[in-house]
Amino acid sequence: MSDSESHIVSSFDRDLEALQAHLLRMGGLVEAALVNAAKALEAQDLPAADSVIIGDKAVDALEEFIQTEAASLIARRAPTASDLRLVLAVMRAAHSLERVGDYAKNVAKRTRVIGRSAPVDGHAGTIRRMSVMVAKMLEDAQLALVRKDASLAAAVRARDVEIDQMYNTLFRSLFTYMMESAGSIGPSMHLHFIAKNIERAGDHATTIAEQAIYLATGSRPSEERVKGDSTSATA
Amino acid sequence: MNDMTHKGLGLATQTAKISASGVQVHYGTNHALKDVDVTILDRTVTAFIGPSGCGKSTFLRCLNRMNDTVASCRVSGQILLEGEDIYDRRVDPVQLRAKVGMVFQKPNPFPKSIYDNVAYGPKIHGMTRNKAELDAIVEASLRKAALWGEVKDRLDATGTGLSGGQQQRLCIARAIATSPEVLLMDEPCSALDPIATAQVEELIDELRHQFSVVIVTHSMQQAARVSQKTAFFHLGNLVEFGETGDIFTNPKDPRTEAYITGRIG
Numbered sequence A: 001m002s003d004s005e006s007h008i009v010s011s012f013d014r015d016l017e018a019l020q021a022h023l024l025r026m027g028g029l030v031e032a033a034l035v036n037a038a039k040a041l042e043a044q045d046l047p048a049a050d051s052v053i054i055g056d057k058a059v060d061a062l063e064e065f066i067q068t069e070a071a072s073l074i075a076r077r078a079p080t081a082s083d084l085r086l087v088l089a090v091m092r093a094a095h096s097l098e099r100v101g102d103y104a105k106n107v108a109k110r111t112r113v114i115g116r117s118a119p120v121d122g123h124a125g126t127i128r129r130m131s132v133m134v135a136k137m138l139e140d141a142q143l144a145l146v147r148k149d150a151s152l153a154a155a156v157r158a159r160d161v162e163i164d165q166m167y168n169t170l171f172r173s174l175f176t177y178m179m180e181s182a183g184s185i186g187p188s189m190h191l192h193f194i195a196k197n198i199e200r201a202g203d204h205a206t207t208i209a210e211q212a213i214y215l216a217t218g219s220r221p222s223e224e225r226v227k228g229d230s231t232s233a234t235a
Numbered sequence B: 001m002n003d004m005t006h007k008g009l010g011l012a013t014q015t016a017k018i019s020a021s022g023v024q025v026h027y028g029t030n031h032a033l034k035d036v037d038v039t040i041l042d043r044t045v046t047a048f049i050g051p052s053g054c055g056k057s058t059f060l061r062c063l064n065r066m067n068d069t070v071a072s073c074r075v076s077g078q079i080l081l082e083g084e085d086i087y088d089r090r091v092d093p094v095q096l097r098a099k100v101g102m103v104f105q106k107p108n109p110f111p112k113s114i115y116d117n118v119a120y121g122p123k124i125h126g127m128t129r130n131k132a133e134l135d136a137i138v139e140a141s142l143r144k145a146a147l148w149g150e151v152k153d154r155l156d157a158t159g160t161g162l163s164g165g166q167q168q169r170l171c172i173a174r175a176i177a178t179s180p181e182v183l184l185m186d187e188p189c190s191a192l193d194p195i196a197t198a199q200v201e202e203l204i205d206e207l208r209h210q211f212s213v214v215i216v217t218h219s220m221q222q223a224a225r226v227s228q229k230t231a232f233f234h235l236g237n238l239v240e241f242g243e244t245g246d247i248f249t250n251p252k253d254p255r256t257e258a259y260i261t262g263r264i265g
């Protein structure tokens, strides 16, 4: 493909590469934040939760930086075709990553207040596994984007069903806890929001994967993604 | 404004103004255009883009038979203007050029008054019966070309004394004075500053409510701004032709992609 060839103006290539490098750096921070927040919950490690909360400032700053750089690149280079799609995809992906950073921060904030209890011990392991899976989806979605790899992106989209199913299982289990003991409602509600945050992070990985498909093929994926989240029917 | 955001809007109702099929052009042994098929829609701006020497101007000049004046030039294939073959022996090229007007890269006003520059075409085609009618055409053409306000008090001044941007708008006024059906513009803004360029682009957008406009441009941004259809030429071939929004966001041919993203010289 011609778009893997270099531009006549080589500084244009450097700008595009820098933009993608910043995105990957931001992605690395966000993936770590999500997993660290879930691990802090499981280990009841409050200092670790604190550093996730503090670390979100760096994520927000990087997002702002990427958006500014992208806007400047549009103004200076007037990108077209796959170059334009790349810049748009990076802008949207950075926005998605920023949201995921907020979810990780929210998980950490809830970890600080939730305390140790039976529902936490019963669910934190699953939540951690879920966070690791979502982090991997985020990583693969970004790789698909920078490599313009539509099939890797399609695989990421497909994996979101598993996340939805894990969330459904957690939801039902927490629901049962709450029905059986009123004393577990407080921590169970927190755990539910934590699970929901991570499930949403999975949706953002899917969004980034869709940007990668748009970038690679020029059109957005057509068929509706299979939604595995059935709790809106349950609740 | 162009239709990049709501592409195709109303295009279904637009009819073909010019249909070219199998157009080949040779200059002596140089095969400059190879089997070009294209349809120019009525009331639409079509941009021709492509690297230098790819045949944009050659094709543009085929559309009003300006190539007739080049001795070495041979044109074959078919070009229909509203269904009529413009290369038919009965077609008078001078009459044809009143219907298919042209604006060139360098403003080329006649060394005459502003008034006479615009009145020239209507006069030779006998379009008016008296001075009042001619005055009306001159004023209307200068207004459409967004020049009237700047020259109405000095219509007797010579056209070559205007600024470059004003001269180009004068040439556009001259080209539209004969009420053409198609206006061909070969890099009309290449000698203009950003303000004059914006004025000409605004005018092109106005004109497309009445005419078909075909514009050759080396500015990708200009093609994206002013046109609804874009044709990409490369080495004498028409490589890709489609909605401007599609060509600039998602071209189908790798040669188009390489050209518009700045990857081939």
Ligand SMILES: Nc1ncnc2c1ncn2[C@@H]1O[C@H](COP(=O)(O)OP(=O)(O)OP(=O)(O)O)[C@@H](O)[C@H]1O
Pocket (backbone or CB within 6 Å): B027, B030, B032, B050, B051, B052, B053, B054, B055, B056, B057, B058, B059, B070, B072
């Ligand atoms: N009058 C002419 N006599 C001989 N050859 C010509 C003539 N005009 C154009 N050609 C040749 O035809 C080919 C196409 O030229 P043309 O002027 O149509 O290109 P173009 O796309 O308009 O380029 P540019 O962007 O530089 O204006 C070139 O190889 C050119 O040398």
Ligand SMILES: [Mg+2]
Pocket (backbone or CB within 6 Å): B056, B057, B058, B186, B216
């Ligand atoms: Mg030319």
